[in-house]
Amino acid sequence: MKRHWVSLLTASTFLVLAVSGVLAFVRPFSLGIVGLHSLMGFVFIALVALHIGKNKGHLNRYVRRRSLWIILLLTTLLTVILVWQPAPVKALLGLSKNLGPAVDRFEVTEEGITYFYHPAPDYRLKLSIRTGSGFDPDNPPHLAVWLENASFYHIKTLHEPEGDGGGQLPYWSFKRDGWEEAKREAEAAEQSDGDVDAVSAPTQNSSFDPGDYLLPNPESPMTYQVMIEIKAAAESGGAEDAPSLIYKVEIDNADPYVYQLFELVGYPKKIEDTEEKEEWAIYYYDEPMSPALELIDSALLTIERVPEN
Amino acid sequence: MSEKDSKTDRRDFLQNSFLGAAGAGLAVASTTHVAIAEEKTTPKTDHTNEVDVLVVGGGTAGVIAAIQAGRAGAKTLLVERGSQLGGTTTTGGVAFPGLFDAWGKQVIAGIGWELVKESVEMDGGDFPDFAKVPQRHWHNQLYTNQFLYAILAEEKCEQAGVSIAYYEFPRSVAKTETGWEVDCVGFGTTRRVHCKQIIDCTGGAEVVGLLGFPRLREEERQPGSFLFKLGEAHAPGREQVHRVYVHGADSTSSVTATEANLTGRKTILAKLRKEKKRLMHLQPETGFRESFRIEGETIVSVNDYTSGRVFEDAICNAFYPVDLHTKQGVKPKPLKPGTVPTIPLRALIPKGSRNIIVAGRCVSSDRLANSGLRVQASCMAMGQAAGVAATLAAQSGTTPLEVPLEGIHRLLAEHGAILPGKA
Numbered sequence: 251m252k253r254h255w256v257s258l259l260t261a262s263t264f265l266v267l268a269v270s271g272v273l274a275f276v277r278p279f280s281l282g283i284v285g286l287h288s289l290m291g292f293v294f295i296a297l298v299a300l301h302i303g304k305n306k307g308h309l310n311r312y313v314r315r316r317s318l319w320i321i322l323l324l325t326t327l328l329t330v331i332l333v334w335q336p337a338p339v340k341a342l343l344g345l346s347k348n349l350g351p352a353v354d355r356f357e358v359t360e361e362g363i364t365y366f367y368h369p370a371p372d373y374r375l376k377l378s379i380r381t382g383s384g385f386d387p388d389n390p391p392h393l394a395v396w397l398e399n400a401s402f403y404h405i406k407t408l409h410e411p412e413g414d415g416g417g418q419l420p421y422w423s424f425k426r427d428g429w430e431e432a433k434r435e436a437e438a439a440e441q442s443d444g445d446v447d448a449v450s451a452p453t454q455n456s457s458f459d460p461g462d463y464l465l466p467n468p469e470s471p472m473t474y475q476v477m478i479e480i481k482a483a484a485e486s487g488g489a490e491d492a493p494s495l496i497y498k499v500e501i502d503n504a505d506p507y508v509y510q511l512f513e514l515v516g517y518p519k520k521i522e523d524t525e526e527k528e529e530w531a532i533y534y535y536d537e538p539m540s541p542a543l544e545l546i547d548s549a550l551l552t553i554e555r556v557p558e559n
Numbered sequence: 560m561s562e563k564d565s566k567t568d569r570r571d572f573l574q575n576s577f578l579g580a581a582g583a584g585l586a587v588a589s590t591t592h593v594a595i596a597e598e599k600t601t602p603k604t605d606h607t608n609e610v611d612v613l614v615v616g617g618g619t620a621g622v623i624a625a626i627q628a629g630r631a632g633a634k635t636l637l638v639e640r641g642s643q644l645g646g647t648t649t650t651g652g653v654a655f656p657g658l659f660d661a662w663g664k665q666v667i668a669g670i671g672w673e674l675v676k677e678s679v680e681m682d683g684g685d686f687p688d689f690a691k692v693p694q695r696h697w698h699n700q701l702y703t704n705q706f707l708y709a710i711l712a713e714e715k716c717e718q719a720g721v722s723i724a725y726y727e728f729p730r731s732v733a734k735t736e737t738g739w740e741v742d743c744v745g746f747g748t749t750r751r752v753h754c755k756q757i758i759d760c761t762g763g764a765e766v767v768g769l770l771g772f773p774r775l776r777e778e779e780r781q782p783g784s785f786l787f788k789l790g791e792a793h794a795p796g797r798e799q800v801h802r803v804y805v806h807g808a809d810s811t812s813s814v815t816a817t818e819a820n821l822t823g824r825k826t827i828l829a830k831l832r833k834e835k836k837r838l839m840h841l842q843p844e845t846g847f848r849e850s851f852r853i854e855g856e857t858i859v860s861v862n863d864y865t866s867g868r869v870f871e872d873a874i875c876n877a878f879y880p881v882d883l884h885t886k887q888g889v890k891p892k893p894l895k896p897g898t899v900p901t902i903p904l905r906a907l908i909p910k911g912s913r914n915i916i917v918a919g920r921c922v923s924s925d926r927l928a929n930s931g932l933r934v935q936a937s938c939m940a941m942g943q944a945a946g947v948a949a950t951l952a953a954q955s956g957t958t959p960l961e962v963p964l965e966g967i968h969r970l971l972a973e974h975g976a977i978l979p980g981k982a
Contacts, residue, residue: 531691532692534692
């Protein structure tokens with residue numbers, strides 16, 4: 251390929267990359283735009299490699315210039331800042347309208363923990379946990395946050411504990427494992443039946459897409475729940491045998507309250523009389539048995555439904 | 560032949576002749592002689608009873624009230640319009656009474672719990688673990704064999720010395736020097752009852768209505784539920800059955816109840832034809848949720864209920880979400896953790912009345928509070944408290960409202976009830 255062809259192709263693909271990048275920022279999430287941007291990135295990388303091959307002589311001259319190293323340093327610095335995301339960058343990102351399924355953010359500050367989840371452009375879920383006196387930011391507690399559907403099946407883990415919780419959050423593990431098993435079974439059934447809809451159809455009782463449960467369906471509204479399981483880390487006084495605690499809030503997906511406070515439900519306990527599978531249930535908390543009580547001051551769920559216009 | 564009969568025959572003959580001209584078949588049928596029985600102008604009262612306590616309505620609350628009164632030493636008569644005891648729990652088919660627990664502890668016990676427990680045990684059923692958080696409030700209801708429950712209720716009444724009069728209901732109630740004179744009627748039966756106290760457990764406070772005390776009723780009532788099972792055999796005491804809403808179901812009178820039953824059965828028949836399945840189980844009547852409530856000496860408001868207000872004259876606990884059924888279904892509003900509502904004695908006493916007390920879903924309350932208070936365990940607790948109050952009033956020659964509260968609490972505790980604030 252002639253050199254000027256490569257240069258022009260590199261420039262034109264870069265233009266598409268730049269425009270699709272801006273569109274991905276200002277427009278609501280679109281798989282078309284994000285897909286265009288990502289795939290064109292691969293084409294661009296290939297063209298850049300070709301471009302370097304065709305312009306070796308010119309580039310060798312750049313290498314001998316000091317300005318190249320300054321430019322590389324500036325680019326690295328900018329990349330680090332954008333990856334690290336200090337407050338101004340976050341504020342800038344907050345202006346983005348791209349709040350699609352890709353947006354799923356979790357933040358820990360001195361005051362507490364905030365989780366943002368946007369299953370659709372017009373549906374913003376924010377979970378704010380204000381930490382209690384027992385919360386040690388240097389040794390943060392084991393914490394899992396997940397969603398359950400109206401039939402109490404796990405549908406999505408919003409926050410996974412580090413190292414899978416190390417067995418300290420048994421209720422979340424039990425629920426998550428059940429969901430994964432159901433998913434595996436459904437996928438196996440799909441392969442044997444060749445019925446694609448068995449897994450991915452957005453039906454209320456068989457879908458594995460959280461959006462199908464969270465987003466309101468006017469014809470058949472239903473509830474879903476946000477669950478929290480928390481236990482103090484061993485380093486900050488969390489005894490191995492002390493139980494974790496479960497907090498819960500139930501949401502009507504068709505008509506959710508903007509603000510809802512989580513309520514302490516109880517602690518998980520293995521059901522003794524189950525022979526086949528290990529099963530866990532929540533029991534009422536009635537004694538000061540766990541330091542986990544001091545970990546959370548309060549937890550607030552905010553759901554904002556932004557009009558499409 | 561009497562003159563009257565003679566005239567009648569001549570008239571019939573002329574009519575039949577005319578009809579005969581129109582059609583011989585009809586004429587032949589109409590000329591058959593029918594003897595006309597002599598009409599009684601005043602029905603003869605063929606049964607009389609002198610009792611301390613008359614319980615009207617042998618449903619969820621009435622059975623417990625009667626057993627309690629009998630066990631506490633009152634001569635008791637239980638009048639029931641149907642053919643078995645248990646009401647909504649048996650005839651209505653809502654054989655999964657609750658809620659006896661709240662927040663990990665049992666809050667309602669006593670005779671109602673004893674009856675439910677015994678029927679579940681005898682039937683080999685399961686008990687929920689009250690320490691475990693139910694995923695839905697109704698998970699802690701107890702699956703009960705409705706047939707067994709009805710028989711055990713009869714047995715317990717008999718053991719407590721309670722007389723049962725089925726197929727009867729009060730036609731009139733009059734005040735006497737010592738209490739009440741109640742005329743009941745059944746098919747082929749009339750009964751005059753002299754009693755010191757009446758416990759109205761009719762659901763819609765029918766006796767209170769007969770006496771002219773004020774009652775409350777909404778223009779639109781919650782739908783009733785007609786219970787049935789299609790396709791597979793019903794396993795009593797092990798499962799819930801299918802149900803259809805009967806909108807506007809009203810248990811106020813035999814006419815409105817008939818309408819509800821006809822509507823319910825028609826709906827089920829249509830469903831049966833559509834689904835082409837076998838009808839495996841059908842309850843004999845609609846389970847009604849709402850009709851009249853009394854206007855009592857106090858009215859339990861939804862704020863009282865949801866805040867778990869402990870009334871100074873509280874006689875029992877109650878527990879259930881605010882559970883108002885509408886045409887669109889039901890969206891239960893759970894109570895806040897730790898909240899256990901209570902029911903005051905004054906909410907069982909019709910305003911301005913003496914010697915009558917109610918128990919059950921007609922408890923004096925606003926509509927939303929009533930949607931939580933109307934459930935079976937709470938009705939049973941009310942029934943037991945009413946049984947105690949009426950018995951003590953009958954024994955001391957006073958009215959239930961004037962019975963010292965300590966006495967009511969003491970007797971309730973002796974008979975296994977859980978007192979408010981003592982769970």
